[in-house]
Amino acid sequence: MAAGGHGFDGVERRGLMFVLSSPSGAGKTTLSRMLVAETPALKMSVSATTRPKRPGEVDGKDYFFVDQKRFDAMVNNGELLEWANVFDNRYGTPRAPVEAALAAGQDVLFDIDWQGTQQLRSRSPNDVVSVFILPPSVTALEQRLHTRAQDSDDVIRGRMRKAGDEMSHFDAYDYIIVNDNIGIAFEAVKSILRAEQLKRERQVGLSGFVRELQRQLEK
Numbered sequence: 001m002a003a004g005g006h007g008f009d010g011v012e013r014r015g016l017m018f019v020l021s022s023p024s025g026a027g028k029t030t031l032s033r034m035l036v037a038e039t040p041a042l043k044m045s046v047s048a049t050t051r052p053k054r055p056g057e058v059d060g061k062d063y064f065f066v067d068q069k070r071f072d073a074m075v076n077n078g079e080l081l082e083w084a085n086v087f088d089n090r091y092g093t094p095r096a097p098v099e100a101a102l103a104a105g106q107d108v109l110f111d112i113d114w115q116g117t118q119q120l121r122s123r124s125p126n127d128v129v130s131v132f133i134l135p136p137s138v139t140a141l142e143q144r145l146h147t148r149a150q151d152s153d154d155v156i157r158g159r160m161r162k163a164g165d166e167m168s169h170f171d172a173y174d175y176i177i178v179n180d181n182i183g184i185a186f187e188a189v190k191s192i193l194r195a196e197q198l199k200r201e202r203q204v205g206l207s208g209f210v211r212e213l214q215r216q217l218e219k
């Protein structure tokens with residue numbers, strides 16, 4: 001475990017798994033990108049998916065785009081930390097990069113659905129911090145999917161149909177943010193991450209550090 005907290009001698013921090021979920025179009029990809037841009041130490045988990053690439057998406061950056069056969073092999077070889085069927089495609093989190101980052105005391109950011117969140121939480125209940133993003137209204141959600149202009153009308157209709165089901169899982173999350181103004185929502189996401197990083201139980205070696213401060217006071 002590397003020093004990932006204050007950087008004071010002997011105080012180190014366990015990496016945490018920071019999960020953003022939402023109905024499609026509520027803004028988690030946007031918020032994830034903003035967070036990674038401003039927090040270089042945060043590692044974004046790049047998922048594998050069988051969904052077709054959207055215009056502008058880059059293999060290995062946005063997703064690892066794989067066919068069904070390769071995805072099955074990843075599942076069977078235990079290469080995925082979690083996986084799920086979402087909107088008629090399969091999505092999963094490659095295990096190795098996440099485990100390496102956590103072992104190095106780095107925080108990892110996940111943009112995954114409620115099924116994946118449930119799987120991560122059951123494996124690592126103390127390390128997962130989950131945030132659910134809600135849209136301010138159904139009209140705004142649909143508008144955002146159209147404005148993004150990356151999915152066909154059919155795909156957008158399908159995602160809107162499933163939004164209610166996705167939202168029904170909000171109560172399994174630690175934090176809820178209504179993403180109306182993106183700047184305000186981003187501030188909220190950052191505050192949650194910072195507060196969770198500072199939780200006492202995530203900081204290893206505090207007792208020794210405080211003992212040393214006390215010893216210096218006794219001199």
Ligand SMILES: Nc1ncnc2c1ncn2[C@@H]1O[C@H](COP(=O)(O)OP(=O)(O)OP(=O)(O)O)[C@@H](O)[C@H]1O
Nearest residue numbers: 022024025026027028029030144148179180181182
């Ligand atoms: N607060 C906001 N106000 C207006 N537009 C927004 C806001 N947040 C995000 N958007 C826009 O909405 C669209 C959908 O956002 P984004 O792709 O981040 O959603 P998502 O939750 O990641 O969706 P998916 O699950 O389909 O990947 C994008 O065009 C984004 O720029």
Ligand SMILES: Nc1nc2c(ncn2[C@@H]2O[C@H](COP(=O)(O)O)[C@@H](O)[C@H]2O)c(=O)[nH]1
Nearest residue numbers: 047083084086091092093111112113115116
């Ligand atoms: N359980 C998982 N869900 C994932 C993963 N990667 C992405 N997702 C979720 O899928 C939908 C659709 O994403 P899109 O890029 O096609 O719009 C969205 O809810 C993502 O959060 C994953 O590895 N596991």
